[in-house]
Amino acid sequence: MPRKAELTSADLNDIRQSALGAADPLGVAADLAGAVESGRLADPRDAGLALTLAAEIAESRTKLDAALRYVERALEAYEKRDDSQVAAARALRARILFRVGRESEAIAELEPLRPLLTEYPDAAAYITSALVVAGRGREAEQWLTEAVQRALAERGAAEPASADDAGLLFFLLQQRHRLRHALGLPHDTHDNLAERLESKLAGATARTAEPAGDLLFWSQAEFGRMVARWPALTEAYGATWDEHRARLESELFRLTGAGRTDLALLPGSVTGLAAHAGTDGDPASAESRAGYANRLAAGTAKIGWPPERNAACWCGSGLKYKKCCLPRSRG
Template identity: 55%
Template sequence: MPTKETITSADLAELRRSALTTADPLGVAADLADAVDHDRLASPEDAGDALSLAAEIAEFRNRLDAALQYADRAVAAFPSPSDPGAGFATALRARILFRIGGRDDEALEAVTALRPLLTEQPDAPAYVSAALDAGGRSALAEEWLSEAVDNLLGARTTADVGPAEAPGVAFFLLQQRHRVRRDLNLPHDRQDDLADRLEAQLTRGVESGEPDLLFFPKAEFDRLDTLTDTFGPDWDAHRATLEKELVRLAEAGGSGLHVLRASVAGLTGYANRNDGDPSAPNIRRRYAEELEAQPGAHVSWPPERNGPCWCGSGLKYKKDCLPRSRS
């Protein structure tokens, strides 16, 4: 199934959400690889992400040999192991190797190299533990995550870690450790209590009216229907809310800021899977956490003043969303 002649970063993000529901997902995977081979990517630096997505699709359809070929290429496509997305591609490759069988040592060596990322990248705890789980090593994942929590928090007590840390590495590390321990039926410990406390604090922050960073492109915003009560009466107001929040976070010392490209189908699908209301703060927050683990969903902020605006309008940032922070 062919995709567009030229595939943009936004197209990749949409395909990540929709490819598995198409009539021919494996055709989408093959076309993504073809786009890399024949310079059909609008941004050549998206090659690693495109091949990772192809590998995920093939793995989901249990075409493990094809998935491994795509994953090998994805790992090689990133210029540096520290490049965003390179760790995910490496973990994906390890996961596939575990599932193929007979290559467990190679898989474990690959995922072991990712251990330092557990305290450096918010999405690393999820993809590292997923790889180990595929190899039947959930207990090892719990050991690694626990050691990473100890290293990150050091001698601090639960009282020393506040909600300001919740959106960062500490929060996602604690939450993933909590999930792994729950799956292993391990007793609740001090760090599990901290994970629950941070989640409760973050939920209260959302419920108190602090805006989340879910961004709906124009075509998606037009499909929101009754959810405009949640995300803004119109697209201009939606973008203005996000721009002001990003400015606030930057002024508070935030770095590496981004919004999360969302879709109506993605949000409502997440709500349906979890028996929730898509307008509920806890559902929005957890959907945002799901997107946070997908590098293709990140829209970096801020762009250059004379560069294209982050919202995808095609206008220069200085002529579009930048002034919204002052309105």
């Protein structure tokens, strides 16, 4: 990733989406910190955000000492601000503290954030993931349950008519529902509400939305067939199979950081996509690919992620995960 003379807020957003798949993500993190030090941010108020992003990148590469330094500098840069970015940075610091074995400090950082679950959806994902990383999944579920109950009480008795109408409540319900699924807990009324709202949202967007991150996975052989038949799809899936795998690994890790715990890859095939599109459809269109991904997601032929470090890699290369796709995004 080339070094820019000045980093805008849009640049920071682009880096957040692409840094983990970069050739040298730690170099990207160092450049972000350097941009803060040298005044290369177009908006100096982005200093805390840039340093938080550097911390996330370093954490993803298991450079935890560097990650902790970056996030503590981020909190210093935020000074007296009190908003979702600050809460997210504090939860990130707690997550890193858990990972380096400083549990009491991590809990002390997290506890004051507990009431903020109903205020800041971005921070809610970080708070939840911090507890999950620490093996405190049931505690995270309890915190989210309390937050859902508060949000429902604030709305009154009426059930939301749509995901948009539910707002923050929908986000909390999703977080809780996915976590409970990962913990093997039975459905309750809140889970049922989450599924109803998700169904309404899917119905409203099925014809226009492309899957976030598009977790369709093309094996090496299918990737070659796909590119030969629809060359334009290299823009969506990567120019090479290596790039395709790196994009997927980076997206999966990003979703994990956002609190997702039920992740899986959807193995696609040229024949399957063409059959889904039918004779009148365009298999390469975003609509066809989204529909195909949704169909695969509803089936059982999925590849769970992540595998154990010493287990066979999810991509089917035959190599161990730690020697294959894991280093593509986090080392």
